[in-house]
Amino acid sequence: MSTLPSELTAGEIAAATRCGSLTCETVTRACLERIQAREATVQAWQHLAGERALERARALDAATGPRGPLHGVPFGAKDIIDAADMPSEYGSPIHRGHRPGRDAACVALMRRAGAVLVGKTVTTEFANVHPGKTRNPLDPERTPGGSSSGSAAAVADRMVPLALGTQTTASTIRPASFCGVVGYRPTWGDLRLSGVLEAAGSLDTLGLFARSIDDIALLRDVLIGAEPKPLAETGKPRIGFCRTHLWDKAEPSTQRLLEDTACALAQAGASVKDAVLPAAFARIPDAHRAVSSYEFTRNFAWEIDHHWDAISETLRSGRLAQGMATSFEQYREAREFLAACRLTLDQVFESYDVLLAPAAAGEAPVGLGSTGYTGFCTLWTSTHVPAVTVPALQGPNGLPIGVQLLARRDHDRELFAFARWVQRALR
Amino acid sequence: MSTLPSELTAGEIAAATRCGSLTCETVTRACLERIQAREATVQAWQHLAGERALERARALDAATGPRGPLHGVPFGAKDIIDAADMPSEYGSPIHRGHRPGRDAACVALMRRAGAVLVGKTVTTEFANVHPGKTRNPLDPERTPGGSSSGSAAAVADRMVPLALGTQTTASTIRPASFCGVVGYRPTWGDLRLSGVLEAAGSLDTLGLFARSIDDIALLRDVLIGAEPKPLAETGKPRIGFCRTHLWDKAEPSTQRLLEDTACALAQAGASVKDAVLPAAFARIPDAHRAVSSYEFTRNFAWEIDHHWDAISETLRSGRLAQGMATSFEQYREAREFLAACRLTLDQVFESYDVLLAPAAAGEAPVGLGSTGYTGFCTLWTSTHVPAVTVPALQGPNGLPIGVQLLARRDHDRELFAFARWVQRALR
Numbered sequence A, B: 001m002s003t004l005p006s007e008l009t010a011g012e013i014a015a016a017t018r019c020g021s022l023t024c025e026t027v028t029r030a031c032l033e034r035i036q037a038r039e040a041t042v043q044a045w046q047h048l049a050g051e052r053a054l055e056r057a058r059a060l061d062a063a064t065g066p067r068g069p070l071h072g073v074p075f076g077a078k079d080i081i082d083a084a085d086m087p088s089e090y091g092s093p094i095h096r097g098h099r100p101g102r103d104a105a106c107v108a109l110m111r112r113a114g115a116v117l118v119g120k121t122v123t124t125e126f127a128n129v130h131p132g133k134t135r136n137p138l139d140p141e142r143t144p145g146g147s148s149s150g151s152a153a154a155v156a157d158r159m160v161p162l163a164l165g166t167q168t169t170a171s172t173i174r175p176a177s178f179c180g181v182v183g184y185r186p187t188w189g190d191l192r193l194s195g196v197l198e199a200a201g202s203l204d205t206l207g208l209f210a211r212s213i214d215d216i217a218l219l220r221d222v223l224i225g226a227e228p229k230p231l232a233e234t235g236k237p238r239i240g241f242c243r244t245h246l247w248d249k250a251e252p253s254t255q256r257l258l259e260d261t262a263c264a265l266a267q268a269g270a271s272v273k274d275a276v277l278p279a280a281f282a283r284i285p286d287a288h289r290a291v292s293s294y295e296f297t298r299n300f301a302w303e304i305d306h307h308w309d310a311i312s313e314t315l316r317s318g319r320l321a322q323g324m325a326t327s328f329e330q331y332r333e334a335r336e337f338l339a340a341c342r343l344t345l346d347q348v349f350e351s352y353d354v355l356l357a358p359a360a361a362g363e364a365p366v367g368l369g370s371t372g373y374t375g376f377c378t379l380w381t382s383t384h385v386p387a388v389t390v391p392a393l394q395g396p397n398g399l400p401i402g403v404q405l406l407a408r409r410d411h412d413r414e415l416f417a418f419a420r421w422v423q424r425a426l427r
Helices: A010-019 A024-042 A050-062 A105-112 A149-156 A173-179 A213-224 A252-267 A279-299 A301-306 A313-324 A328-348 A375-382 A412-426 B010-019 B024-042 B050-062 B105-112 B149-156 B173-179 B213-224 B252-267 B279-299 B301-306 B313-324 B328-348 B375-382 B412-426
Strands: A045-048 A074-078 A116-121 A162-167 A182-185 A205-210 A238-241 A271-274 A354-358 A387-394 A400-406 B045-048 B074-078 B116-121 B162-167 B182-185 B205-210 B238-241 B271-274 B354-358 B387-394 B400-406
Touching (some): A024 A050, A024 A074, A024 A116, A024 A149, A045 A149, A050 A116, A074 A105, A105 A162, A105 A213, A116 A149, A149 A205, A173 A400, A182 A412, A205 A213, A252 A354, A279 A328, A279 A375, A354 A375, A354 A412, A375 A387, A375 A400, A387 A412, A400 A412, B024 B050, B024 B074, B024 B116, B024 B149, B074 B105, B105 B116, B105 B213, B149 B173, B173 B182, B173 B375, B182 B213, B205 B213, B213 B387, B213 B412, B238 B252, B252 B271, B279 B301, B279 B313, B279 B375, B354 B375, B354 B412, B387 B412, B400 B412
Parallel strands (some): A074 A162, A238 A271, B074 B116, B238 B271, B238 B354
Antiparallel strands (some): A045 A116, A162 A205, A182 A387, A354 A400, A387 A400, B162 B205, B387 B400
16 A cells, blocks of 8 residues: 555545454554654644554454454544543643543543544643643644644644544634644534533533544544444535624635635535624623633632642633633523524524534634634534534645534534535535 | 531531531531441441541631631532542442542532531442442431432431432432432533533433522532522412322322322412423433433443443443433434423423422332332433422321422522422421
C-alpha cells in the first residue's frame, strides 16, 4: 500500500485490518511514529501510552473472534474523558496524576468496537478557555482552538484518524475549523457522558473529530451502540444561508468565502435562501453565558474551595466570576429562554434541511494565549441542534476555515448526508 | 438541652451551633454514638469516617469566620456520590477501594455551608435494584427501599439529620416512604450532578432526605447556591387527587388511607378534586424502561466488558438485558414520548397547585431481597416534575407510608410550602 497507514481514515483502516491487508500493529506503529516525529512541535498529547497501544494492537491481531467496526483504529481522548488505564488530569495542575476507576462510556464503547486508545489529548483547563500547550499543526505560531485542542490537532496532523472531545460552547467546531478537520457536535443528549468531567451539563455534549464525514458517521454508530451502516445518498438539500446576527464578527474574507460558498452550492443545484433567525436569538450569547457560568461554578465548588490558587486567573476572573454573580433565578430564567429558542428553531427548520453558517470568524488567530472567538458556535450549542464543520474554505494565509452545517435536533444522520453532499459540491 | 442532639433537625442544629448553645463536636459525637449503637442492626453505612468528622467539627468550632447555614450539621452521602477523602464503591465489588479525585458538587457545596460529612451510605449496586446490606430501621426484617437505602435509613434512625441520594426511577421517594422520612426529588436539571455516578442521565437527579420539610428547603437553598430563606406560608392549595392508572397496584389499606387523606385535606379547607392523567400516560412505565435501560447499558460498557462476572445476576438479566435489547431508535422514540408527556402534564397542572398521589404500594415489604414496587414514582420521575414524600400515613403494621406530592416543573419551593401545609393539616 503506497499510502502511509497514518494517512488513512478510520473506515479504511477498519476495512484493511478486518480483511487482513494491514495488521493493527502496523497501523498503531505508523501513528506512533507520526506522533514521535511531530509531537515536539504540535504537543497534542497530555499522556501517551504507546507501548500499551501496541500490546492492544497485537492482541487484536491475535484474536480470532468477530472483528469490530473500528478494528485496529487508533484514537485519542480529550483529557476530561476517563480511561481506566490512564490518568485524567482535566487540564489542571490540581488533578495531576489522578487515576479514574473506569473507562468513560464513550471510551469503552470504542474499545468494544476494536479501537486502540493511544493516549489522552490536551484540553484547556477544565475544558474552559485557559489554553494548554498544544499548537496548531498547520502553523505552530497559531492556536489550535479549544477546548478540545489536542484532539483537533492530533487528527489534523495524522497522528490518529479519530479523536474524542466535548463541546459546551465552541470546543469542537472551532478547533476543527482552525485545524482543518471534520468536527461534529451531536444533538444534545444522544451520546452518553458518563465518565466525562461535567462543565455545564445542560449544554455539554461529546464532540467527534475525524478527517471524513463517513468516519464521523461510523463513530457515531459505535457510540450509540448501533450496527454501523453506510450513509445514504441524499438529494439536493434546501439550504438556509444563516449569517446570524454576529455576521460582522466574521472577518471580511470569511464573509466573502461564505457568500461564494452559498453561490457555489446553488450552482450545484441546492436550493439556497437566506435564513434569518428570530431577533430574540441575539440574546442567546448572554443566556448561554448565564447558564454555563452558573452550572460550571457549582460543579467546581471543590476546586474553588480547596485549590483556588491553582486555578488560572483567566478562569477565576472569567467563567467563575460570572458564575458567582449569577443567581439561581437568573440561571433558571436563562435556561427557560434557551428552551424556548429550541422550539422556535424547530420552526425555522421547517423551511430548510440544513443551515449553512460560519464555524469561526476566520483562520486560526496568531498566538497561543487565546483559543479564539466562540460566538458562531454558541448559538447552536445553546439550541441543542447537531452541528458539523467541514474544512471547505481556504483563508487569506492558506489556512483552513470550516463551513458549519446545522440540522434540526435528532437529524444527525441526515446532517451527515447533507454535509457530504456539500463537501462534494464544493470540490 | 433535653433533646439529644442527634434528634434535632438540621435547621435546629445550625441555629444552635451558630449561636453557640451547642458545639459542632457535641453534635457530631452524638450522631456517631447513635451510629455506633445502631449500625450493627441497620447497616446504613458503606464507609464511616468518624474521626475525620470529629476533626472537622472541632475545626468548625475553632473557626472565627462567618458560619454557614449548615454549620456543624452532620450528613451522609450515597456511595455513588464522590467525596475527595473517602472511597466511592458504587455498591459494586468491581470498584472496591476506588478513590475519586474530588468532591461531587453537592458534597462540596454542603461542606462550604459548614456541614460535616460523616460517611458514605449504602447504595444498591450502581443505584439499580440489587440490594445492599441495609435494613429498615423500623423493622430489620423489612427492606429500607432503594436505591438510596443507606441515606433513607440513616436519616430515619437519627444517625444524621440530612443525607444525599439520587433518583432515576424511585430511589429517593420509595425509601423515604418505607423508612418514614421526608424525601425530595427536585425538578430535573436543577441540582448539579458533577461527581455523581450517572445511571441514566436524562432521568437522574439528586434526592434529598431529612426529617422535616423545612430542612429540605434549607438544603436545596445550599445546593443551588442561594442564601437560605424560610419557607413562606401558603394559602389553602388546590389539590388534584391523582390515583394514577396504577391505583390497583396500591394495597387496599393504602388506597383507604389515601382516600381518607384526601377527605381530611378537603375538610381542612383545601380544594380537592380527582385529577385524571391522560390515557397515554399508561405507556410511561414502558418508555421509562426503554430510556433508562438504554442509557444505563451504554454508561456501564466498561463494567460489562471487563467485569461481567462481578455484576449481579439481577442486574444482568434485568436492566442490562433490557438495555441491550433496546435500539437507539427505540430509545429516541421513548425519549420523545416522555418529552411530550412533560408538556401534557404542564396542562394538568393548570388546574392544581399540587397533585396528591401514592408514594409506594404500602408499607415496606418484608424481606431484604427486593427494594419494592417502583411504579408510583416512575410516572413523576419521567415527567421531570419535583416530588416530595411526607411520612403522613400509618399502615396496618404500624409502619409509615408516604404521601407523595407533586408540583409543576420549577415550582419546587411552592411544593415545599404546600407539603408543609398538608403535613400540618393531617396532624
